[in-house]
Amino acid sequence: xxxxxxxxxxxxxxxxxxxxxxxxxxxxxxxxxxxxxxxxxxxxxxxxxxxxxxxxxxxxxxxxxxxxxxxxxxxxxxxxxxxxxxxxxxxxxxxxxxxxxxxxxxxxxxxxxxxxxxxxxxxxxxxxxxxxxxxxxxxxxxxxxxxxxxxxxxxxxxxxxxxxxxxxxxxxxxxxxxxxxxxxxxxxxxxxxxxxxxxxxxxxxxxxxxxxxxxxxxxxxxxxxxxxxxxxxxxxxxxxxxxxxxxxxxxxxxxxxxxxxxxxxxxxxxxxxxxxxxxxxxxxxxxxxxxxxxxxxxxxxxxxxxxxxxxxxxxxxxxxxxxxxxxxxxxxxxxxxxxxxxxxxxxxxxxxxxxxxxxxxxxxxxxxxxxxxxxxxxxxxxxxxxxxxxxxxxxxxxxxxxxxxxxxxxxxx
Numbered sequence: 001x002x003x004x005x006x007x008x009x010x011x012x013x014x015x016x017x018x019x020x021x022x023x024x025x026x027x028x029x030x031x032x033x034x035x036x037x038x039x040x041x042x043x044x045x046x047x048x049x050x051x052x053x054x055x056x057x058x059x060x061x062x063x064x065x066x067x068x069x070x071x072x073x074x075x076x077x078x079x080x081x082x083x084x085x086x087x088x089x090x091x092x093x094x095x096x097x098x099x100x101x102x103x104x105x106x107x108x109x110x111x112x113x114x115x116x117x118x119x120x121x122x123x124x125x126x127x128x129x130x131x132x133x134x135x136x137x138x139x140x141x142x143x144x145x146x147x148x149x150x151x152x153x154x155x156x157x158x159x160x161x162x163x164x165x166x167x168x169x170x171x172x173x174x175x176x177x178x179x180x181x182x183x184x185x186x187x188x189x190x191x192x193x194x195x196x197x198x199x200x201x202x203x204x205x206x207x208x209x210x211x212x213x214x215x216x217x218x219x220x221x222x223x224x225x226x227x228x229x230x231x232x233x234x235x236x237x238x239x240x241x242x243x244x245x246x247x248x249x250x251x252x253x254x255x256x257x258x259x260x261x262x263x264x265x266x267x268x269x270x271x272x273x274x275x276x277x278x279x280x281x282x283x284x285x286x287x288x289x290x291x292x293x294x295x296x297x298x299x300x301x302x303x304x305x306x307x308x309x310x311x312x313x314x315x316x317x318x319x320x321x322x323x324x325x326x327x328x329x330x331x332x333x334x335x336x337x338x339x340x341x342x343x344x345x346x347x348x349x350x351x352x353x354x355x356x357x358x359x360x361x362x363x364x365x366x367x368x369x370x371x372x373x374x375x376x377x378x379x380x381x382x383x384x385x386x387x388x389x390x391x392x393x394x395x396x397x398x399x400x401x402x403x404x405x406x407x408x409x410x411x412x413x
Contacts (some may be wrong), residue, residue, distance in 0.1 A: 032059050034378070034404060035070030036077045039084040040386070044357035044371035047349060049388065055084065057378040060404035064374060077399070077411070079382060085352065087111065087379030087402065088334040089359035089370050091272045092230075092251055092321025095139070100326040101125050105137045106408050107333045108397040110379035111360070111369055113140040113321070115191045115230055115251065118153040120144075123186050134405035138377075140363045142191040142230065143182045146175060146218060148209050154178075158185070172217035175210070179221040189248075189363070190222045194231045194238035198252070198281070198300060201292040205300070206255060208238030212245070219245040228364070230272075234300075236260055243269050249319065249362055253311075254278070254304040261311055270317050270362040273308040275301070275340035276332045277323035286331040287324055309344040318346065319362050320355035335394040342391040349388060378404035382411075 034057040041050040043065075056064040056074065070076050087110025095101050096117040104112055114122035122141035129138045144154045148169050155165045158181045164174060179190055194215060198205035210218070219229050228248035233239035239250050240260045249270040250256070256264075264271060280286040281297025288297075312318055320337040324330040334355050341351040360370025369377045382399035400408035 032404070033057065033071060033074045034077070034401070034406075035074040036079060036084060036380070036382075036401075037070060038081055039079045039382070040081060041065070041372060042083060042085045042349070042352060042388070043373065044086040044353055045373065049083075052081070055372065055378075055380075057401075057404045060378055062372060062374050062376050062378050065372065077406075077409075079399075079411075082398070082411075083383050083386060083393075084372070084399075085381050085383070085387075086356040086370055086372050087381055087400065088320075088355050089113075089357075089363070090322050090334050090355075091249075091319040091359040091362060092274055092323045094323070094325040095125070095137075096121055096325055098125075098136070101136050101139075103326040103330075105135065105402060106400060107326070108381040108400055109137050109326075109334060110377075110381075110400070110402050111138040111140065111363075111365065113142070113189065113230070113359075113363055115142045115189070115232075115321075116145040118144070118151060119157055120185055120187075126188075129403075132403075134402050135407060137402065138369070138379075140188045140365065141186070142189045143185060143187040145191050145193055145232070146178050146182075147193040150178065158182075170211075170214070172213055175214050175218050176221040179218055183222065183225045183227055188227065190218065190227055190229045191251075192218055192229060192231050192242070192247075194233040194242045195235040197232070198234055198254070198278070198296065199288055199293065201290055205234035205252075205296075206236075208233075208235055208241065210238075210241075212241045215241050215247075216245040219247060243267055251321065251323075252278075252304070253307050254300050256307040256311070258310070261307070261314055261316065264311070265314050265316050268317075270319050270358075271308065271311045272319045272321045272362075273304050273311075273340075274321050274323040274337065275304055275308060275344070276336040278304050279336075279340070280332055283331070285329065287327070287329055305340070305344050308341070312341075312344060312346055317358055317362070318354050319359040320351075321359075333395070335392075335397075338394055339391050348391045351391060352387065352394070 036055045088108045090112040093112040126139040196203040231242035231247040234254040236257045281293045357370040360366040380401040385393040387394040398410040
């Protein structure tokens with residue numbers, strides 16, 4: 001009898017979503033109508049906050065913002081002067097399982113650009129979110145990295161590319177085939193590695209990978225389907241080739257030269273410096289914990305901060321990405337990158353926009369999310385104290401609303 005009872009309890013627990021077991025996840029009844037009152041609002045678009053306003057949500061969309069009384073039948077969250085912002089839009093993540101997706105959402109990430117995971121997991125999460133799974137963030141999906149030696153899993157998912165397996169991928173025809181195959185699977189963005197990685201001890205982050213012709217072919221093939229390209233590039237040579245080819249964003253950009261920055265300004269290329277992930281190379285624990293990477297990070301960190309500061313002064317649009325998978329060892333979140341951006345000279349309001357409306361604009365989803373405006377998705381976070389007076393206050397997320405549904409409620413009433 002005891003064994004049967006234990007089995008039944010185990011089956012019940014396994015059937016409950018992980019998010020439902022978290023003490024931070026709201027168990028309140030969900031309604032198609034929601035009113036958030038007495039909010040100090042940073043809407044992600046304006047240069048000044050709006051104080052003591054009400055935001056009314058209906059059917060997952062923002063219906064009204066202003067000094068108004070909520071509908072009589074609306075469930076009300078009274079923020080009592082706390083700060084309401086758009087949900088974070090993480091410009092660079094690697095979310096590869098449901099637990100990580102829920103961790104990201106519970107940290108305030110209502111949308112993430114997933115720039116490289118196996119088995120098109122990112123597409124699956126995107127479709128679940130669009131089908132109404134409020135406990136998962138929306139995803140802008142890149143599928144697999146396009147790199148000179150693709151992950152073997154790519155060929156499991158796309159066996160028609162089997163002739164490229166185990167080989168150094170080179171030539172414009174080969175890279176075009178990889179791009180086309182991923183677009184056919186439904187990715188929103190193509191991610192290329194224009195240089196080697198920084199987070200592996202046996203790689204050289206300055207070393208470029210693809211030729212000018214190959215990068216141009218990748219961008220051209222993506223453009224035919226209305227898909228843009230994000231380029232991983234620490235080294236300047238690979239970054240310059242990517243910008244010249246027309247990529248939408250440069251990821252990392254540690255060693256960018258003035259020449260490359262000038263071209264980015266001319267072309268309107270977004271810059272996602274992921275400064276906090278370089279800091280993670282140095283710090284113990286986290287996603288990286290290796291002596292060689294720690295040594296590397298000590299010279300990379302001042303360089304990427306310098307590049308980001310120059311870019312900001314030149315008027316290049318900066319966006320905020322964590323470059324984490326939100327796994328059990330991850331020690332960084334979007335607010336940490338926003339703090340870094342403020343540290344290189346961005347005013348707090350602009351640094352917040354980098355993690356909300358500007359990131360959404362880079363991804364091409366600004367008409368759906370990234371700001372708090374009527375008609376957009378009701379994706380919100382709330383923090384207790386004013387992040388404009390001290391940007392570090394952004395770390396204390398006490399409320400998360402995803403598509404109009406309360407995901408996290410730590411308000412205490």
